Amino acid sequence: MPVVESPLRGRTAVVTGAARGLGAAMARELSVRGARVALLGREERTLARVRDLLPGECACWEVDVTDDAGLARSAEEIRARFGPPSVVVANAGVAEGGPFAESDPAVWRRVIEVNLVGSAATARTFIGDLFETSGFFLQVASLASIGAAPMMSAYCASKAGVESFAQALRAEVAHRRVGVGIAYINWTDTDMIRDADQYTVLRELRGHMPPPARRVYPVGYVADRLVTAIERRRPSVYVPRWLRSAQLVRAAMPAVVTMVSRRELPRIEAARPFEATGLLGAGGQADQTVFPGGG
Numbered sequence: 001m002p003v004v005e006s007p008l009r010g011r012t013a014v015v016t017g018a019a020r021g022l023g024a025a026m027a028r029e030l031s032v033r034g035a036r037v038a039l040l041g042r043e044e045r046t047l048a049r050v051r052d053l054l055p056g057e058c059a060c061w062e063v064d065v066t067d068d069a070g071l072a073r074s075a076e077e078i079r080a081r082f083g084p085p086s087v088v089v090a091n092a093g094v095a096e097g098g099p100f101a102e103s104d105p106a107v108w109r110r111v112i113e114v115n116l117v118g119s120a121a122t123a124r125t126f127i128g129d130l131f132e133t134s135g136f137f138l139q140v141a142s143l144a145s146i147g148a149a150p151m152m153s154a155y156c157a158s159k160a161g162v163e164s165f166a167q168a169l170r171a172e173v174a175h176r177r178v179g180v181g182i183a184y185i186n187w188t189d190t191d192m193i194r195d196a197d198q199y200t201v202l203r204e205l206r207g208h209m210p211p212p213a214r215r216v217y218p219v220g221y222v223a224d225r226l227v228t229a230i231e232r233r234r235p236s237v238y239v240p241r242w243l244r245s246a247q248l249v250r251a252a253m254p255a256v257v258t259m260v261s262r263r264e265l266p267r268i269e270a271a272r273p274f275e276a277t278g279l280l281g282a283g284g285q286a287d288q289t290v291f292p293g294g295g
Contacts, residue, residue, distance in 0.1 A: 007231055009034030011133075012082040016065050016122055017092030019046040020283055021190035022140065025223035026089055031056040033227065036082045040065070040074060041092070043286050057082070065092045065118030071125040084129035087230055090119040090162070091140045094284045095155040095192055097202045098276035107278060108154045114287070115158035120165055127173070134177040136233050138226065139166035143186050143213075146246045147253035149205060150261045151274070170235065179233040183226050184243050187216040192281035200272045204264070212242060 013030045017023035018039035031037045031054040039060040041047045047060035059081060061074040078085065093115045096107050123137055130137060145163040148156035163182055170180035187193055187206070193216060196202045206214050222239045229237035238244040246253070268274075279287055 006033035006035075008087065008227075010036075011086040012036045012038065012078070012084065013087035013089070014038045014040060014078065014085045014122075014126060015089045015091055016040045016118070017283070018050060018060070019043045020050070021192065021281075022185075022188055022219055022222060022226075023089075023091040024050045025219045026091065026226060027058070028054055029220075029223045029227040030087070030230075031058055033231070035087065038074075038078045038082060038085070040071075042283070065090075065122055066113045068121055068125070071121055075125050075129070079129070084132050085126055086130070086133040086135040087138070088122060088126045088130065088135065089138045089140065089226075089230075090122045092118050092122070093140065093158075094287055095152065095196070095280045096277050096284070097151050097155075097196060097199060097280065099151065099274050100153045102274075103154070103276055104278075107276070110279070110287070111154035112158050112161070115155070116161040116165065119162050123165075123169060127178075130173075130178045131176050136179040136181065136230055137166075137169070138181045138183060138230055139163075140183045140185065140226075141166070143184060143243060143246065145182075145184060146243075146250055147257060149257060150265065151202065151205060179235070181229055181234050182236050183229065183239070184236065185217075185222055185226075185239045186213065186243055188222050188239075189216050189219050190281065192284065195280045195282075195284075196277070199275070199277050200268065202277070204268045212240070215240075 008030060013035040015023050015027045018027045019041035027037050027039050037058040039047050039051055040063050042064060044062040051058050051060045063070040063074045094111055096111055119139060139162050141163045142159040144156045144159040166180050166182045225239045226237060
């Protein structure tokens with residue numbers, strides 16, 4: 001059979017949160033399919049290591065997605081080097097866990113700022129380019145966008161927020177021939193998830209999910225599915241596919257989660273007191289050393 005060339009070949013793609021995990025895997029998949037890739041993230045050395053392993057034309061910029069001026073400078077340099085982006089992936093994200101009542105306000109706020117405000121800042125920075133190229137914006141969301149869980153209030157709030165933001169943006173820019181997609185992903189094998197499993201309450205909560213819902217998926221598999229969705233300009237992509245069915249029972253999920261939590265949280269707390277996790281994963285730890293109020 002003839003090989004079909006990817007529509008991404010020769011296009012410029014921007015990926016935030018590209019220093020590791022899903023962002024790095026998506027950057028590689030975009031590069032393999034012929035895109036010129038701009039990697040954005042907080043850690044210059046880690047970004048450079050990812051860049052050096054990519055097969056195609058790429059470059060990296062150290063920038064905080066909540067820094068509008070920094071994003072604007074990076075965007076100018078990306079345009080000068082690669083031309084206006086046709087694809088923008090808002091992937092940058094952090095998470096923290098633990099009881100809301102005992103959470104550090106600065107850490108809780110940082111999750112909202114990176115995940116929600118940072119996604120909006122990314123879109124605002126590059127939306128003019130997407131108008132020019134009739135491009136595509138992919139917002140990385142989560143199962144947490146559909147059904148909230150206890151002990152993850154900031155993360156769930158932020159992911160519900162980015163879902164609504166992306167839906168509003170899609171309706172606003174459709175007549176400009178810009179596509180907006182939402183990626184609903186479940187547990188993905190990144191350092192954030194591996195770190196979460198070190199905390200009893202988060203590990204137990206995942207353990208009480210139905211067997212299909214607690215499975216962890218390889219990051220390369222998730223990246224492949226998401227980049228294919230970009231190629232096809234899908235308004236939504238679910239990894240795994242069965243996650244789409246969660247939309248059908250969405251209205252019932254809060255009551256079910258509350259019922260299970262009322263029964264299980266006292267049992268878990270009796271075995272080991274709940275504690276705040278701080279920002280999870282190597283990326284979260286790196287972020288926490290530099291954002292104002294962190295520590």
